[in-house]
Amino acid sequence: MRRAAQPNQLMILIPAFNEEGAVADVIREVNQVMPGVPVLVTDDASRDDTYTQAKSAGADVLRLPYHLGLGGCVQAGYKLAFELGYEYVIRVDGDGQHDPKYIPALLDVLRKTGCHMVIGSRFYQNNGEHTSSVRAIGIWVFRLVLRPILGKPVHDPTSGFVGVNRDTLRVFTGSFPLEYPEIEALVVLQRKRFRFEEVPVRMRKRKAGRSTITAIKSLYYIIHVLLGVFVNILKFEGRRRKR
Amino acid sequence: MGRLLNIMSVLSLLLMAVVLFSVRRSHIRVEYSVSWLGAALILLVLSRSPGALYWIASQLGLTDPPLALLILVFCIFLVVIYRLSVVISDLKDANIAMAQRVAIIEFQLQSLNEKQ
Numbered sequence: 001m002r003r004a005a006q007p008n009q010l011m012i013l014i015p016a017f018n019e020e021g022a023v024a025d026v027i028r029e030v031n032q033v034m035p036g037v038p039v040l041v042t043d044d045a046s047r048d049d050t051y052t053q054a055k056s057a058g059a060d061v062l063r064l065p066y067h068l069g070l071g072g073c074v075q076a077g078y079k080l081a082f083e084l085g086y087e088y089v090i091r092v093d094g095d096g097q098h099d100p101k102y103i104p105a106l107l108d109v110l111r112k113t114g115c116h117m118v119i120g121s122r123f124y125q126n127n128g129e130h131t132s133s134v135r136a137i138g139i140w141v142f143r144l145v146l147r148p149i150l151g152k153p154v155h156d157p158t159s160g161f162v163g164v165n166r167d168t169l170r171v172f173t174g175s176f177p178l179e180y181p182e183i184e185a186l187v188v189l190q191r192k193r194f195r196f197e198e199v200p201v202r203m204r205k206r207k208a209g210r211s212t213i214t215a216i217k218s219l220y221y222i223i224h225v226l227l228g229v230f231v232n233i234l235k236f237e238g239r240r241r242k243r
Numbered sequence: 244m245g246r247l248l249n250i251m252s253v254l255s256l257l258l259m260a261v262v263l264f265s266v267r268r269s270h271i272r273v274e275y276s277v278s279w280l281g282a283a284l285i286l287l288v289l290s291r292s293p294g295a296l297y298w299i300a301s302q303l304g305l306t307d308p309p310l311a312l313l314i315l316v317f318c319i320f321l322v323v324i325y326r327l328s329v330v331i332s333d334l335k336d337a338n339i340a341m342a343q344r345v346a347i348i349e350f351q352l353q354s355l356n357e358k359q
Contacts, residue, residue, distance in 0.1 A: 042346075060354075064346045068339055076343040080350065178339070 003084045010037050010107055011086040013077040015070060016094030017044040020053050023094045027057035030092060033100045044073040071178035082169040090163040098161040102201040106163040109197050116168045116194035120161030120201035134218040141222060142183055145229060150190050155198055157183045183225050187232040247309045248290045255287035278326055282319045
């Protein structure tokens, strides 16, 4: 992968863990929708053939030495994109749930509004999307909690289909939540007074593999994320721990 | 009460011995043994000083000195565990940053090799 050759250049980031069944199709779809746009797959130490599949589909692959979890995997991609000078990064999950045909819409909002983050939202402008009941309860709770914190409603806070600009990349290279990062990332941005927008999208069923959030983990997920949100609000950034 | 204090003294000595043995075998680094040895020493001193224990119990408004000792044991180990949590968190942060850096350097090396 080359350095960003021109200003305002976009990179597509695909975090993947054991997605050998879906990742190659996702890359091809992205290439069809956004020809010539660099695609980086961050392979979170998959135990299957994800690395080879992604490579053979024409993507660059950042291979983590061991499993870091979604947050560490996405942050690694953000770090590389930032170092290579990219202006925008749009994250598309490697399981095929995010339809790449919405990438231009996300990019358009990022460029035209100058917002720092754009979220592909299943529930924005009531586009008739449904999700499992447990997850729906979780999303309802998160919306309720996030509304006063963010100062505006967020319809789909758990969506991983997001685009960020370079200012956000800079923040995320230094501070990015490790587990279930989507919601906490919004709070991290709010602390910087960054703006986000939502774009209506339709999600698809995952093509292969299993979700990282199973029914059993849902309760843990809700408690963990709520705690993470409050900790992020209270976080004192004046004195960072030494690295 | 005497028996409880004796048990506590033996346990403190045992803890010291285990920690010192672990340091000797390089299972625990010296800097992390200090909290454990300090905690064990405080427990040993208190269990051998009933007068001090009575005083602490009266200050805490407790009529039962052994209960004061148990509360102290709990507090001391809470501090040790908290300190270890801070250390583990620091290590995890450093570890993740290092893994990401290794991956990025490896990626850039590979890119360079492909160019040549």
